Amino acid sequence: MSDKIDELEIIEAAKAANAHDFISGLKEGYNTSCGNRGVQLSGGQKQRIAIARAILRNPVVVQDALERVMVGRISVVVAHRLSTIQHCDLITVLDKGRVVEKGSHPSLLAKGPKGSYYSLVSLQRTPSVSELTKLP
Structure with missing residues (x-):
């Protein structure tokens, strides 16, 4: 590389x-x-x-640092890379400016292929949806 x-x-x-x-x-x-x-x-x-x-x-180091400073604080994170938000307490999915889903990473994935968040995670596929559901 x-x-x-x-x-x-x-x-x-x-x-x-x-x-x-x-x-x-x-x-x-x-x-x-x-x-x-x-x-x-x-x-x-x-x-x-x-x-x-x-x-x-090193974006991984930056992400780790951000996650550490967000502990105990209210933070609003806008992300295109969904791995950035998978540990957030509440994820809000917008479509054309409207809220279409809200919940935690596991609860949104549990909606399956018909869920907007699940579909977005599936599109990114880095790692796969099945791997994301195994995260702590």
Whole structure:
């Protein structure tokens, strides 16, 4: 596996870290020099860049860190990768802006192939639905 990261991966990581819009607005976009140690960036911008870098290096570590800081807090997580939310207390499935299902990961999977969440998990198939039901 190559350690080389392509431009699309960088842009996706920046979007995930909520940094893409401000980066795109810079004079030279992603090619802008921000000075030694990012001196020309605000503190919030530096944080978003750091999050994007972490996402590029090891998303599993980022996910683990997020799960640890969410313990004991109310958190709203919007996710496309369903493995991100499988341990949440309450999952709400939206379709065209409307709530179509609510419940825990196991209760939503228990609805089977007719359930919206089950169908979404089946589409992602990384791991399979049967493997997800075995998670603690």
